[in-house]
Amino acid sequence: MENHILNEKQKKAVEFKGKHLLVLAGAGTGKTRCIVGRAAYLIDQGTPPEKIQILTFTKRSANEIVERVKSSLSDNQAQSLNGSTFHSWCNQLIVRYPNLFGASNYTVIDPDDQLSVMMMVCGDQVIEYKGIRIKPQQLIDIYSYGRNTRQNLSNSIREKVFKGKKDEETNDEIDIIRPKVEVLLKAYQIKKGDGRYLDYDDLLLIVANRLRNDEEARTILSHQVKHLLIDEFQDTNPLQWYLLEPFLQIANFYCVGDDAQSIYSFRGADFKNVHLFKERVPESEVLILDKNYRSTQEILDLSNWLIEESSLDYNKKLISTRGEGIKPKLINVASQWEEANFIAENILENFTENNKNFIDHLILSKSTYYTKPLQAVFIQKKIPYVTYGGRKFMEAAHIKDVISALRVVNNVYDEIGWMRFLTFWDGIGEIKAGKYISKILEFKDPLECAQNLEDVIGGADGEKIGEIYNTIFINSGNVKKAIQETYSKMELPLAFKYRKDWEEKRKSDFPVLEMLGDNYSTIGQLISEGILENAKQLNGEPVLEGSQLNDSEIKDHVIISTVHSAKGLESDVCYVLNVSPKVYPSAWNLHSEESIEEDRRVLYVALTRAKNELYITRDTNSINTVNNSDNSSDASSKYFLEKLPENFIDQIINPFSIIKPRDILTPNKIDLSTGMDFS
Numbered sequence: 181m182e183n184h185i186l187n188e189k190q191k192k193a194v195e196f197k198g199k200h201l202l203v204l205a206g207a208g209t210g211k212t213r214c215i216v217g218r219a220a221y222l223i224d225q226g227t228p229p230e231k232i233q234i235l236t237f238t239k240r241s242a243n244e245i246v247e248r249v250k251s252s253l254s255d256n257q258a259q260s261l262n263g264s265t266f267h268s269w270c271n272q273l274i275v276r277y278p279n280l281f282g283a284s285n286y287t288v289i290d291p292d293d294q295l296s297v298m299m300m301v302c303g304d305q306v307i308e309y310k311g312i313r314i315k316p317q318q319l320i321d322i323y324s325y326g327r328n329t330r331q332n333l334s335n336s337i338r339e340k341v342f343k344g345k346k347d348e349e350t351n352d353e354i355d356i357i358r359p360k361v362e363v364l365l366k367a368y369q370i371k372k373g374d375g376r377y378l379d380y381d382d383l384l385l386i387v388a389n390r391l392r393n394d395e396e397a398r399t400i401l402s403h404q405v406k407h408l409l410i411d412e413f414q415d416t417n418p419l420q421w422y423l424l425e426p427f428l429q430i431a432n433f434y435c436v437g438d439d440a441q442s443i444y445s446f447r448g449a450d451f452k453n454v455h456l457f458k459e460r461v462p463e464s465e466v467l468i469l470d471k472n473y474r475s476t477q478e479i480l481d482l483s484n485w486l487i488e489e490s491s492l493d494y495n496k497k498l499i500s501t502r503g504e505g506i507k508p509k510l511i512n513v514a515s516q517w518e519e520a521n522f523i524a525e526n527i528l529e530n531f532t533e534n535n536k537n538f539i540d541h542l543i544l545s546k547s548t549y550y551t552k553p554l555q556a557v558f559i560q561k562k563i564p565y566v567t568y569g570g571r572k573f574m575e576a577a578h579i580k581d582v583i584s585a586l587r588v589v590n591n592v593y594d595e596i597g598w599m600r601f602l603t604f605w606d607g608i609g610e611i612k613a614g615k616y617i618s619k620i621l622e623f624k625d626p627l628e629c630a631q632n633l634e635d636v637i638g639g640a641d642g643e644k645i646g647e648i649y650n651t652i653f654i655n656s657g658n659v660k661k662a663i664q665e666t667y668s669k670m671e672l673p674l675a676f677k678y679r680k681d682w683e684e685k686r687k688s689d690f691p692v693l694e695m696l697g698d699n700y701s702t703i704g705q706l707i708s709e710g711i712l713e714n715a716k717q718l719n720g721e722p723v724l725e726g727s728q729l730n731d732s733e734i735k736d737h738v739i740i741s742t743v744h745s746a747k748g749l750e751s752d753v754c755y756v757l758n759v760s761p762k763v764y765p766s767a768w769n770l771h772s773e774e775s776i777e778e779d780r781r782v783l784y785v786a787l788t789r790a791k792n793e794l795y796i797t798r799d800t801n802s803i804n805t806v807n808n809s810d811n812s813s814d815a816s817s818k819y820f821l822e823k824l825p826e827n828f829i830d831q832i833i834n835p836f837s838i839i840k841p842r843d844i845l846t847p848n849k850i851d852l853s854t855g856m857d858f859s
């Protein structure tokens with residue numbers, strides 16, 4: 181079986197006998213294979229699968245690893261193996277031990293909801309000083325950055341408002357702004373408590389704090405977790421480390437990571453954690469993997485060159501076990517439409533003439549937004565595709581509307597839920613809803629809630645809303661039915677609210693929501709896990725990641741992904757979009773050496789996804805503007821491909837380019853009296 185083929189070093193890593201191990205390795209050297217192999221090995225050696233916890237950054241990779249372990253073992257041996265993200269793992273622990281962690285009947289809020297709470301807290305208060313205005317979203321960013329990096333408020337303000345500046349003037353400004361920020365952040369914390377809201381970071385902090393301070397908690401969990409297998413270790417941030425540290429006493433750590441693939445510093449990740457591993461973790465060892473099994477040497481030469489150009493020393497040179505192949509191609513395009521057409525034609529040619537499937541093609545972009553023209557061309561040319569990254573299923577407005585009804589039954593103090601649910605109905609605006617909510621928050625007995633709602637709201641609306649509440653309440657133990665009934669009562673107004681694209685796009689999401697509901701035994705679980713795990717796969721298809729095609733029967737599709745969502749992916753043919761000046765590195769990042777290096781790693785992750793063919797596109801206009809304007813010399817000199825040795829790539833001017841003929845500026849008059857000889 182695939183997973184059983186291991187080279188000597190991989191085998192050593194998989195069968196590691198010591199306590200804690202870090203497998204430090206370059207792209208495509210088999211880190212994922214080692215995690216899969218390690219889990220299978222432990223189970224094979226008699227460790228109960230439920231005592232192994234795999235931690236990854238996306239639900240998708242957790243599912244993939246678990247599935248691979250399962251298929252490498254026989255007889256359902258790995259049935260109860262658990263793989264999850266950090267947030268979802270903590271949430272599961274809190275749900276399983278409600279008393280130990282002291283948090284039941286809470287609502288997990290996503291970043292959108294966090295912003296709503298902060299907006300409620302700020303009301304009409306504005307923090308403004310010397311032209312700097314701190315908006316609610318920035319307050320959330322400061323709060324989250326401080327908690328994730330475990331830095332104090334002043335440093336978080338410095339980072340998020342002043343881009344890390346450390347001069348005298350900035351210090352003074354921080355001193356003035358700080359108390360005002362503090363007041364609002366504390367009010368935000370109180371509001372969270374009142375609404376029984378937990379934001380994502382709270383989940384980690386609740387578990388971490390309890391374990392760090394309470395020996396009984398550690399004893400209880402020591403029966404539950406024996407092995408922690410942690411993927412993408414270079415992207416763990418100080419908060420995650422704060423959570424992991426107490427587990428060092430009760431479990432064995434098996435971490436895999438690559439410092440050159442660290443791309444989450446905006447979330448506080450610090451890739452140096454891999455360098456500090458031996459210092460931080462007693463009884464630990466580090467093992468290095470350096471043979472790349474994924475790509476041909478030409479693709480690795482380009483990737484190696486990119487990382488060698490860095491001022492940081494990653495000490496990495498990937499060597500291909502697969503040998504030589506074809507050179508990467510740099511496609512120069514004049515517009516996004518040209519780029520899209522080039523890629524579409526290329527894929528169609530591979531599909532019809534070269535015996536490749538759509539799934540052999542992976543398209544990588546820094547942002548989902550950039551891929552819109554590409555998606556339009558794919559739809560037009562009937563190329564099936566799914567998107568990874570970007571807005572998720574549970575974040576879509578129509579889904580949030582129905583979920584809001586479930587939220588308020590789950591947690592009657594959930595003001596955000598009430599605001600969304602009440603304002604969904606025609607004729608109830610925010611002011612009216614606010615008045616109703618203050619009365620609702622006084623309700624004591626959930627059994628009488630439906631009746632009370634009818635009284636507070638009154639009329640036909642009151643009756644409808646009370647009825648929905650009641651239906652959900654009665655069906656709290658049958659999540660699928662609760663969703664079905666709620667949807668049937670909300671379908672008409674939903675169809676009206678989203679009439680523009682109801683039939684084509686939104687309606688078909690509800691059977692998926694019902695299916696999703698079927699996986700959970702309580703509404704609370706659906707809400708918390710569903711929000712955290714909305715990338716969950718159904719029928720093996722990532723239908724909830726915002727697929728543009730509703731037909732989940734089509735298994736063969738191109739993947740369009742953000743680079744951040746592409747970690748761990750690989751593909752026969754890879755297209756890396758818009759590797760242009762001011763994008764790699766981004767024009768916003770030119771001031772900071774650290775951010776430039778992060779952009780370099782983003783490009784490195786993208787390039788190293790390709791197995792055989794790598795296409796890099798570049799916008800010729802951006803090269804022209806950079807070269808022609810004086811003030812952008814920085815963008816030009818820092819552009820990653822500026823000094824690219826010619827022999828590493830083949831350059832192509834897009835052959836599908838629609839060449840516009842040269843014309844004069846003003847139209848001539850035409851003369852229609854010619855051509856006929858009337859003599």
Ligand SMILES: Nc1ncnc2c1ncn2[C@@H]1O[C@H](COP(=O)(O)OP(=O)(O)OP(=O)(O)O)[C@@H](O)[C@H]1O
Nearest residue numbers: 185186187207208209210211212213473474747748
């Ligand atoms: N010993 C091996 N023999 C054959 N193929 C291998 C071996 N080890 C890994 N591979 C293959 O190499 C490719 C890369 O492996 P894997 O995805 O585990 O690497 P990785 O280090 O996790 O990569 P990345 O960090 O870049 O995502 C996969 O296609 C895998 O099947």
